[in-house]
Amino acid sequence: MNVSIVIPTYNAAHVLPEAIDSVLAQTFTDWELLVIDDGSTDHTQEVVKAYNDDRLKLIYQTNRGVSSARNHGAMRSQGELIAFLDADDRWLPNKLSVHVEFMNSHPNVQVSFARVEFLTVDGIPTNKLTNCPLTNLSAADFLYLNPTVTTSNVVIKRELFEKLQGFDQAINYSEDIELLFRGMQNYDAIIEGIDQVLVRYRVHNTGLSSTLYRMEEGWHKLIEKARTLNPELVSQHYPSAYASYLQYLARQTLRLKSPAAIGVDFVNRAFKSDRTFIFKQPKFLLISIAVYLKFFLSQFKTANDF
Structure with missing residues (x-):
């Protein structure tokens, strides 16, 4: 070959x-x-x-x-x-x-x-x-x-x-x-x-939240295309698959040092998409704790700056 x-x-x-x-x-x-x-x-x-x-x-x-x-x-x-x-x-x-x-x-x-x-x-x-x-x-x-x-x-x-x-x-x-x-x-x-x-x-450390949201948009286009090919498969897996991708994006906010609120947004929507996902993927709990901890620390720092 x-x-x-x-x-x-x-x-x-x-x-x-x-x-x-x-x-x-x-x-x-x-x-x-x-x-x-x-x-x-x-x-x-x-x-x-x-x-x-x-x-x-x-x-x-x-x-x-x-x-x-x-x-x-x-x-x-x-x-x-x-x-x-x-x-x-x-x-x-x-x-x-x-x-x-x-x-x-x-x-x-x-x-x-x-x-x-x-x-x-x-x-x-x-x-x-x-x-x-x-x-x-x-x-x-x-x-x-x-x-x-x-x-x-x-x-x-x-x-x-x-x-x-x-x-x-x-x-x-x-x-x-x-x-x-x-x-x-x-x-x-x-x-x-x-x-x-x-x-x-x-791995590029752009840190731009807009890039993460464009990645999410790209994933949705993938899902739209997949739905035309096998709607039953997509309907069956969508809640957990979306939660999984949002978990990935939340993890990226930690790596890229993105604003804490962006990570919280991804975590919250992952929970909303599939509330059982935390039991399917235990590491999601650790990611969620890290994201929320970063958010609360940033809020505490902001309060102390005033």
């Missing part, structure tokens, strides 16, 4: 070399790399043109968003497998060799992914790893969580990607989950994980 790699990039010239270098360092060498410049205004073009490797192609498009850029790259590619890598993430050197071997030995698997290690915003490994389920995944699982964590972790067979007609360009923040849900729902796609860390994912 040969592999097409698609890197969508927008004004990421300062980190893009790390992503490209991680591709060039792959022990598996039968690949092509398509860097899709989504209308960047920085020196992205110069960064890519500095590389001297015939396997690397630079394609420019006017700014249309990351899903459009990924679809454009996939459409222009030729590999049997398509692997995506975001401009600010990195692969370990054996990433492609492990995936190709896995897909060859598991011919029924149409999408594979692996464990992920988180990086700081400065690109420093944290030794914090994902522990999402790897096997026996169902379409319903993708309503609750994203087992792949990041699109940089997804390797998909071209045949399936073309059947799906790529990412839904109207969805942001949950476009990868929607693609995989659609694959399982419409084509009974088999998606399996590999119990090795093969991707390093950079």
Whole structure:
């Protein structure tokens, strides 16, 4: 199997070399790399043109968003497998060799992914790893969580990607989950994980509450699309799935040091969506305590400032 790699990039010239270098360092060498410049205004073009490797192609498009850029790259590619890598993430050197071997030995698997290690915003490994389920995944699982964590972790067979007609360009923040849900729902796609860390994912500390609310909006678009495909499944799982996603957003407010009231908003609405969720996910209790404690401490500090 040969592999097409698609890197969508927008004004990421300062980190893009790390992503490209991680591709060039792959022990598996039968690949092509398509860097899709989504209308960047920085020196992205110069960064890519500095590389001297015939396997690397630079394609420019006017700014249309990351899903459009990924679809454009996939459409222009030729590999049997398509692997995506975001401009600010990195692969370990054996990433492609492990995936190709896995897909060859598991011919029924149409999408594979692996464990992920988180990086700081400065690109420093944290030794914090994902522990999402790897096997026996169902379409319903993708309503609750994203087992792949990041699109940089997804390797998909071209045949399936073309059947799906790529990412839904109207969805942001949950476009990868929607693609995989659609694959399982419409084509009974088999998606399996590999119990090795093969991707390093950079976590950005923007701290913007607006970003978290846009993520929630993206999740709702995923649900709207899923409802058209399987309304009964969505109706059955929606209360708990929404509570689960709100729990995730509440946890992000702690990590991003967002205003305490934003975290309380997410926790309160999670309780409202499914009052039994705290028994299904005991860690939600710990997250709720942390969020409320942060809120009350901020209120106490504000009162003392007057």
